[in-house]
Amino acid sequence: MTQKHIRSIDDLGQSGIEEILALSDHFHEVSTRRIPKVPALRGKTIALLFYEDSTRTRLSFETAAKRLSADSLNFSIGSSSVKKGESLRDTVETISAMGVDAIVVRHGSVGVPWLLPSWTGAAVINAGDGSHEHPTQALLDCYTIRNHLGELNGKKISIVGDIKHSRVARSNIKAFLALGASVTLVAPKTLMPFNTDDWGVDTTDQFDSVIEDSDVLYMLRMQLERQQSSYVPSLREYANEYGLSDIRTQNMKPKSLIMHPGPMNRGVEVSSNVKEHPKSVINNQVANGVIIRMSALYYLLGSGSETKFESFDDE
Ligand code: NCD
Numbered sequence: 001m002t003q004k005h006i007r008s009i010d011d012l013g014q015s016g017i018e019e020i021l022a023l024s025d026h027f028h029e030v031s032t033r034r035i036p037k038v039p040a041l042r043g044k045t046i047a048l049l050f051y052e053d054s055t056r057t058r059l060s061f062e063t064a065a066k067r068l069s070a071d072s073l074n075f076s077i078g079s080s081s082v083k084k085g086e087s088l089r090d091t092v093e094t095i096s097a098m099g100v101d102a103i104v105v106r107h108g109s110v111g112v113p114w115l116l117p118s119w120t121g122a123a124v125i126n127a128g129d130g131s132h133e134h135p136t137q138a139l140l141d142c143y144t145i146r147n148h149l150g151e152l153n154g155k156k157i158s159i160v161g162d163i164k165h166s167r168v169a170r171s172n173i174k175a176f177l178a179l180g181a182s183v184t185l186v187a188p189k190t191l192m193p194f195n196t197d198d199w200g201v202d203t204t205d206q207f208d209s210v211i212e213d214s215d216v217l218y219m220l221r222m223q224l225e226r227q228q229s230s231y232v233p234s235l236r237e238y239a240n241e242y243g244l245s246d247i248r249t250q251n252m253k254p255k256s257l258i259m260h261p262g263p264m265n266r267g268v269e270v271s272s273n274v275k276e277h278p279k280s281v282i283n284n285q286v287a288n289g290v291i292i293r294m295s296a297l298y299y300l301l302g303s304g305s306e307t308k309f310e311s312f313d314d315e
Contacts, residue, residue: 004300005124007113008133009174016299017142017178023295024143024288030067030309031291038309041068044101044301049075049091050127051107056262056286057127057137061104064293070301073100088112089119096120101301105129123300131165131226137261138171140292141218142179144285148257149215153180158210160186161220161242161269164193164231168261169220173201184210188242190231207242211251219244219260219269235268244270249277257281 005011012020030038046065050058065072075095086094088107095103096119103120105113106127113126128134145152157176163169163185176183177200184202185192196203204210211217222238232238239245244258252258258270258280266272275282 003117003121003123005113005117006135006296006300007124007126007129009135009138009171009178012135014178017139017175020139020292020295020299021143021146023298024291026309027067027291027294027298030294033311035312037067037069037312039069039312040298040303040309041065041070041301044068044070045073045099046070046102046104046297046301047073047075047095047100047122048127049095049103049105051077051105052128054106054127056289057106057134060286060289061125061127061293061297063290064297067290068294068297070101070297073098088115092116092119096122102297125296125300128167130167131170131223132167133171134167134261135171135175136289136293136296137168138175139296140285140288141172141259141261142175143292144259144281144288145216145257147284147288148281149255151180152176155181155215156184156213157181157216157218158184158186158214159218159220160207160244162191162223162231163187163220164191165223165226166220172218173199177201184214186210186242188232188238208248208251211248212253214252214256216257216259217244217252219258219274221261221263222265222268239268243268244274246271246273249274249279252279259285262286 030036048061062072100122102123104125104127107129110130110132112129113124116124126133126135159169173183186204186207188205192203256279258277260282264270274280
C-alpha cells in the first residue's frame with residue numbers, strides 16, 4: 001500500500017474529509033472518558049518538526065499523540081543542529097533514521113511537506129507551509145461547524161481578512177467547498193489574492209454586505225509577520241472596515257457562528273470581547289483541534305477498521 005499523507009486538503013478529497021470527521025465522533029466519545037486515552041497507536045512514533053512558532057497546533061498534535069498512546073519526538077529548532085547549519089534534508093533523514101512513523105511539519109516555505117517523502121518513508125502531515133495550506137485546521141473547522149449547525153451543505157461561509165497571506169483560508173476554502181458550502185472571501189483589494197477566478201468562491205471588499213446572510217463569519221488574523229509592505233493605511237482603519245465589532249455582531253443572523261483560528265489580534269480583526277460572544281465557537285475550535293488531530297494520526301497510522309476503542313478506565 002502506498003503511504004498516505006495529509007499535506008493538502010487535496011490529499012483527502014471529500015471522502016477523506018468525511019472519513020476523518022466520522023472518526024472524530026468516536027474520538028470525541030474517548031475525550032469524555034475518565035481517562036481520555038486509547039491504545040490505538042501504541043508502538044508508533046510521531047515527530048513534531050516545527051520551524052515556525054506555534055501554540056495550539058503543536059500542543060494539540062502532542063496531546064493527540066499521547067491520547068493515542070503513541071510516542072512523540074518534539075523537535076525544537078532553537079536547541080537543534082539547525083542552528084549549526086544542518087539542512088532540512090539532513091534533519092529529516094536523521095529523524096527518520098531513529099524510526100518514526102509520521103512527521104508533522106510546519107515550515108515558512110511553501111511546499112516543504114511535498115519534499116519530505118523523498119527523504120523518509122514516514123507519513124507526512126502539513127501543520128502549515130508558508131501561506132499555502134494548513135489542512136488539519138480546515139478539518140477541525142469543518143467538524144466545529146458540523147457540530148453546531150449540522151451538515152455544511154448549503155451553508156454560507158464568509159472568510160474575512162488577510163486572505164492573501166492565509167494558509168488557513170486556502171485549506172478552508174477547499175474543505176468547505178468539498179462539503180457543499182458556498183464561500184465568500186471578504187478583504188480589501190490589497191489583501192485579496194489575484195487568482196481567485198477559478199477558486200469557486202465569491203469575493204467582495206464590503207464586509208457589511210455579507211454579515212446578515214452568513215451562517216459563519218470566519219475571521220482571519222492580520223498576518224503582519226508575512227506582510228512585506230503596508231497593505232492597509234492603518235490597523236485602525238482596517239479595524240473600522242473589516243473588524244468584527246460588537247455592532248456588527250448584532251446584524252448577524254440568529255443561528256450563526258463566529259470563528260477564528262487563533263492567535264487573535266484583539267482590537268484589530270475582532271473586538272476585544274468577541275471570543276466570549278454567545279455566537280463564538282473559538283474555544284470549541286481549540287478543543288476540537290485535539291480530537292481532529294487524533295483522527296488525522298489514526299487515519300494515517302491506524303489499523304483502519306477499528307472504531308470501538310478500548311478503554312483505560314477500568315485499569
Ligand atoms: C494559524 C497558522 O499558524 O497558520 N494558526 C493556527 O494554526 N491556529 C493562523 C495564523 O497564524 O493566523
